[in-house]
Amino acid sequence: MAGIATGYAPVSQMSRLSLIAGYADSLITFRGSLMAALAKSGVSVTATAPDIDAAMGARLRSLRVLPVSLSMQRTGMNPLQDIAYAARLYRLLRKLDTEIILAYTIKPVIYGTLAAWLGRVPRRYALVTGLGYAFTGDRKGMVQRIVSLLYRFALARAHKVFFQNPDDERLFRQLGILPAAVPSVIVNGSGVDVGDYAFKPIANGAPVFLMIGRLLGDKGVREFAAAARSIKASVPFAKFQLVGWIDGNPDAIAQAELNAWIAEGTLEFLGKLDDVRPAIADSTVYVLPSYREGTPRTVLEAMAMGRPIITTDAPGCRETVIDGENGFLVPVKSVDALVGAMLKFIEDPALAPRMGKRSREIAEEKYDVHKVNAVMLREMGIIPGGEENTHA
Template sequence: MRFLMIASFAESLTGFRGPLIAALQAKGLDVHVAAPGLAAGDPVRARLEAQGLTVHDIKMERTGTNPIADLWTMFGLFRLMRRIRPDLVMGYTIKPVIYGTLAGWLARVPRRFALITGLGYAFQQESGRGGMRALVQRLYALALGCVQKVFFQNPDDRDLFRQRGILAADVPSCVVNGSGVDVSGFATASLPEGNTRFLLIARLLGDKGVREYAEAARRIRAGRSDATFAVVGWIDSNPDAIAQSELDEWVRDGVVEYLGKLNDVRPAIAASTVYVLPSYREGTPRTVLEAMAMGRAVITTDAPGCRETVVDGDNGFLVKVKSVDELGAAMLRFLEDPALAVRMGQRSRAIAEEKYDVHKVNAVMLDEMGIR
């Protein structure tokens, strides 16, 4: 059988979907992948081809809102599918789900699946986004009416899709434990000695809680010298991106230590004491799972996708979305009681092994797709 996976960000195919692709190949499927930015000579393309995948470079504006460009994206995907004749197709993130699914329906691909990895910028409840949100929801509803199954990474997102009429009652769905994490590749690492070191890994977006993290760090740094605050990530093209001037000011003032974008985050996690992600909403945050697998306590928000990863008081703390006060208070608890990071980190590792092992997650997905 031939399987086509569609992404909006090429690097996610090797990072987030690499183990799932390998599981598909292990079942004997001929796996094709499609994403923008995979022209000949691209290093990501080379890595994918080295895995035995057939790679297709497609035109897609990941964060654009031009309807003509999006129609051309759908037409290009339709032509691709008519040419390669996949038996199964799956898209993840907004545009691949919508336009990949509709193209798959038009091209009469027998089995079509959608993976909802989060809701994205268009679903955030800020003013000025109402028209965009309504359009995205209508397109989602149209596309999801054409699939055999929809995968969600947390129950809140599925409930929201049902409540808003995006996911019809007769469309099958399944909630899986995020993208999973390779618990052997992200092995437990001893906690560092010395100052308590907090770490945030994310695209530098407002919706990731980066500003709240920086403000909490500023307040704590003003009164204590036994804590440091690191940031790993990059400034994205998203409309909600942190401004370069903001980041430069935080670094200049000694509020955070910026480590840039890392291809391998394991050394940064190993050098940290506590992992922090004050996100407004997630599918299931992969970076949290990686930190848990390496034995790190976690501070995250009591928000969809985030709350599933932490048992409050057990392997970390849950704080209110956008609350700098609660975030700072949770950080201070680790400064006042260093033993917390040890105990909670051990619990994080146990939860990662039990619930989020990538092989367990992928086995569920393949079974739900009828791939045995």
């Protein structure tokens, strides 16, 4: 393979990997199966993220993973705090004598890759799981320019970059954020354990439309609420359930706005759930009107459990739906189109079970976490093979 990774030590000499994350809960939820696969392959894994508590640490140790809590400013762009975070990463990687890093989400990718480069970590991999606040919506100002410059500087020092959809990869290439010399690979999201998220038949009765996610404007929460309000005016028995939480993101839904939806009866708010499977099992259709994603994990979970999907014809979202087969694609920000798609399931009760069955098939064929992890391990040289999916 032509490119930056050529000439590095063979996999047999690469046994200590640090997984660098920006959010502790994501370690188990999104990377638990990957860490288990790494450990099974003989790799010594350390996982670092802010705010790893005792319970999370115990769960990581059960996977044979060493947890290290490392503070980080998750939102905001205070350069002193970000430099301090990079310095902490540098010291950690040197202390662990890390041989491979895999970083995901914006700040871990930027500062983790740079810290690993300065620390002479032999293999440096980045996973772009979505573009984040700086790139979504209509934001093309100073924040995006700064993030792009930081990304470009860091990714020039990566050996390979993983993307979860082709649109993000194409954008990074077109904008010059990802240098031509650095190989890239598209993987099918984070995958889903189709055994843990087992198929559940859709119950008869009033249709239940479910949305799960952080309560952000860019996730399409307002469009979901507006569609719910419109439909309940003529179909009062339809149910609309929302699972999630408000965090410190600048695009977060205000608590007062959420309270108003609940008070008027538009939405049933279930809060933040440690296990979303009961909510999916009780639902008829899964809805995610997001403006852009890497590949939405909640959609994969709903597909695995046999739920049809309504999502947007947007990067990361459109890959999960074959329009008319396992759900419907609607334009970003179009409440009318969202209402129209929901009404199809209300008017034809046989539609959801038929499309849900197809969702399960696609989840098994394309998004099985073990298949996704095998691609990543091959491309990182952990197991034999790889490079057949590599772009340069």
